[in-house]
Structures are given as structure tokens and as C-alpha cells.
Amino acid sequence: MAEDIILSTAGLTKEFAGFRAVSGVDLKVRRGSIHALIGPNGAGKTTCFNLLTKFLAPTRGTIVYNGRDITREKPAEIARLGLVRSFQISAVFPQLSVKTNVRIALQRKRGDSFDFWRSERRLKSLDAEAEALVEAVGLTPFRELSAGELSYGRKRALEIATTLALDPEMLLLDEPMAGMGREDIDRIETLIRKVSAQRTILMVEHNLSVVASLCDRITVLARGQVLAEGDYAGVSKDPRVVEAYIGS
Ligand code: ADP
Helix, strand or coil: CCCCEEEEEEEEEEEECCEEEEEEEEEEEECCCEEEEECCCCCCHHHHHHHHCCCCCCCEEEEEECCEECCCCCHHHHHHCCEEEECCCCCCCCCCEHHHHHHHHHHHHHCCCCCCCCCHHHHHHHHHHHHHHHHHCCCHHHCCCEHHHCCHHHHHHHHHHHHHCCCCCEEEEECCCCCCCHHHHHHHHHHHHHHCCCCEEEEECCCHHHHHHHCCEEEEEECCEEEEEECHHHHHHCHHHHHHHHHC
């Protein structure tokens, strides 16, 4: 049976003043998977991620999402298609409460910015939706707290909630565990697993133990190229991968 691929790239290449940071990357992300992009420092992970989320334009190559060529599509358009990047662009307003942040994100998705014309009933349904999302990311006890008062890990959980408010089909997470302690890592890991039940996730992650326990598919980059691809057990035994990590 043919694989169900939600996102793929062919020959994806990015050059900076002649230096090839990403070089001919063919990536295939299966629908419903938690796919990790790993590799030593300077491997091209961030550049690759920025190409996928349209923060950068490729020098060559194509990006296809759900059968549609999105290589020249704008970030807002790909978000509308269901491919959404979390963390670096998800705006969280520190002075507003957790719940208000989620409500604003929900309103943004619906495309309306003012409350004054809303009916009581619509306001209530928005409120219920916000409560449900806050609950889904485990922040109910903190819902009235301002976002700025949350711990680092809980702030990231809030960012996931504001991203989920856009109802993405596929989530791109840039180092979701960066700078976190064990407890926060466990919490975010559980959250990602829960979120992945209905969505595809592609993440860049440095923490290999997180990748090992969470991700079902791994692409290893080194010097801008795909070095290996497979499950964690497979790629971690690959001598080229071991060499790339040791040699870095
Ligand atoms: P990783 O995320 O895997 O650490 P990066 O994608 O950040 O790797 O970087 C890959 C290579 O591209 C590095 O050698 C880096 O110095 C280079 N690079 C990244 N961004 C730029 C840029 N804007 N201009 C020039 N070189 C860059």
C-alpha cells in the first residue's frame, strides 16, 4: 500500500552567499506520525525548518503539502491550509490571563477581532471552547493567572494551546523542550503525545532521549544533507550517524 505522505520535499536546497546550508533534502513525513529532524550543530535543521515554514525561500527544490505545491506559498496561506508552526511565532500576551490568551487565539482563527457585536450565546460557546483547550493542555488550575506568571514549561503548554486554537492538521515544533527541566519535559512530552492522536507533528529536537521515546520517525541531517532516516533504534545504530555526532 502506498504511504500516506502529508508533507514532502524534493531536492530542497538553501544557499547563503554560496554556502549550502541545506543541500538536496528529500523529506517525507507520514500522516499521523511524530517525525523528528535531528543532527549535530550546524547540520541545517533550523534552516530546513525555516524553509518548511516559509520563513526562508529555498534556492532550489519543492515543498508539497497534502498534494499541493506550497513552495511559493506565503506563511499565512499555509497556516490556512492547516500547516502551523508553534512557539516562535505564536504570540502569547504576558499581561493577559491564560484563558484570555486562548480566547484571543480562537477569535483570530474565526477572523473576528471585536466582542461588542457578539451575541451572548456566541460568547458562551467561545468561552467553553477556550476552557476546553486550557484543560487539554493541563492549565485549568492556572487559567486566571497572567501568562507572564507561568513557569517556562507551562508557558510553552499555553503556546501549544494557542496554536491548537487554529485547529492545525500538522504542527511544526521548533525544539519544544529547549531550556526545560525534567518535570516540564515530561509534561510537554505527554501533551505532544496527546495532541498527536489527531495530528501530524514534525519537530526539531536536540534532546535525544525525548526523540527516542516520543518520535516514530527520525530524519538525521548532517552538513545540510539527509544522513539517515528510520526509527530511533535504526538511526542510532547507523555508523554514519554515530560518526556525525562524535565528529561534531
Ligand atoms: P542547525 O539548526 O542544525 O544547528 P542551521 O540550519 O542553523 O543548523 O545552520 C546550518 C549552517 O548554515 C551553519 O553552518 C550555519 O552557520 C549556516 N547558516 C545558517 N543561517 C545562515 C545565514 N542566515 N547566513 C549564513 N549562513 C547561515
